[in-house]
Amino acid sequence: xxxxVAGRHGHLALQQTALGLGTRAPEPYVVxxxxxxxxxxxxxRGSPPAEVVPVPVPCAGRLPLAAARNxxxxxxxxxxxxxxxxxxxxxVPGPGTVARYxxxxxxGALLCGTVAYLPPPPPGGYxxxxxxxxAAPHPARPAPGPGRxxxxxxxxxxxxxxxxxxxxxxxxxxGFCEExxxxxxxxxxxxxxxxxxxxxxxxxxxxxxxxxxHPVTDPPVQHLADILRNGALFxxxxxxxxxxxxxxxxxxxxxxxxxxxxxxxxxx
Numbered sequence: 063x064x065x066x067v068a069g070r071h072g073h074l075a076l077q078q079t080a081l082g083l084g085t086r087a088p089e090p091y092v093v094x095x096x097x098x099x100x101x102x103x104x105x106x107r108g109s110p111p112a113e114v115v116p117v118p119v120p121c122a123g124r125l126p127l128a129a130a131r132n133x134x135x136x137x138x139x140x141x142x143x144x145x146x147x148x149x150x151x152x153x154v155p156g157p158g159t160v161a162r163y164x165x166x167x168x169x170g171a172l173l174c175g176t177v178a179y180l181p182p183p184p185p186g187g188y189x190x191x192x193x194x195x196x197a198a199p200h201p202a203r204p205a206p207g208p209g210r211x212x213x214x215x216x217x218x219x220x221x222x223x224x225x226x227x228x229x230x231x232x233x234x235x236x237g238f239c240e241e242x243x244x245x246x247x248x249x250x251x252x253x254x255x256x257x258x259x260x261x262x263x264x265x266x267x268x269x270x271x272x273x274x275x276h277p278v279t280d281p282p283v284q285h286l287a288d289i290l291r292n293g294a295l296f297x298x299x300x301x302x303x304x305x306x307x308x309x310x311x312x313x314x315x316x317x318x319x320x321x322x323x324x325x326x327x328x329x330x
Contacts (some may be wrong), residue, residue, distance in 0.1 A: 063088035063147040063160060064134030065112075068125055071104055072187075073151050073274045078108040080154045080190055080200030086161035090141040095136040096125050111136060121243060124288065128238035128248040133224065135237060139229050147226040153177065153271040154193060154194040155224075157163050162269040163226035166211060172235075174215065174225045175269030176205045182275045193272040215263030218304075219255035224271040227261075234259050239299070244288030247296045250304045282309040289329055290318065303327060 063081070067074050070329060072261075074093070074267045081088055092106035093112040097119040105112035115137050118234035135146055145167040159175060166173055178197035180188065188196075199205035203219055206212050235256050253263060282289070289305055289312075296304045303309065307329050312318035319330050 063090075063149055063249070064092045064131060064138055065149050065151050066094040066096060066117075066125075066127055066130035066134065067101045067105070067151040068098045069100055069101070069121070070151050070276070071118050074101060074104060075108065076188060076190075077149065077151060077154050077272065078112070079151075080157075081160070082109045082192065084157050084160050085160040086157060086158075086164060088147060088160050090138055090143060092134045092137045092141075092224055094130040094137075096127075096130055097224065109202065113141065124244035126240065126243050128242045128252075129240045132240060135232055139232070145226060146229055148222055148224070150273075151225045152274050152276065153224055154188070154190070154274060154285045156270040156272070158196065159269045159271060161170060162266065164267070167226055167228050170213055170218070170226050170231050170234075171213075171231065172261050172262055172263045173211075173266045174203075174220060174263065175224050175271055176200070177205070177221070177227075177271045177273055178257065179273045180275050188274065193330060198273060199270075204265040206265050208268035210247040210267040212267075213262050215265050217257050217263055218250060220249055220253035220256075220263055222249045222252065223273065224269070226266075226269075228302075231245075231261055235261055239295075241264055242292050244292065245282065245285035245319065246289045246305055246308075247292030250305055251296055251299065254300055276309070281308040281315075283312070283315070283317065286299070286312060286317055286329060290329060297325070 095102045102114040176199040
């Protein structure tokens, strides 16, 4: 399993605790630290202990998430992993999540389990046994029942919070495009690469992840520059802009505008 991290050490600790209580241990458990040596110390001393892969952050404030996931996948494959499970640091796996991903993984499939968003933690923190009752799956994505696999998923709905694929399928796709840095775009690009490689996006039941609370803004105005930069990169690679909902929201706020003649979005 591969988890990129920069900060959010409490979230990492709870994820690691849940993995230790799961029905199948991740083999290996790789934590990719982005200019965060303290996270590496935490992950290496936890249970299960993680293999720590440090990745530098070349541009301050722009996390290299695509490069971090690729680095984690390389380490996992070098360590003998036949199935790669990616779980963001905010996500806590259910007790059977890793086992379900491993059971369902097959060449040519990109598996996406359900992700449910948790409310702020109660006093004393989240209780692992309560997570399934605390949050419902995201309403914009399919949520198959346990044991079900729904093929033919829309690549525009893919997100890297929780997904899995065989190592052979990872090599077939070629990993994430590392030109993306900061917030936004790399997920949809990866899903497009998967589709171009003939890999089917499949919604998987029985592999839940519970997203721990942290404050958010909608639209994410603090990431405006990243979204415009990464959106322009996506447009060059695929011929259209992603994240249009956010871009139109920025336009209504007077923060961005579309140049119709050039087909380009710009900050105002």
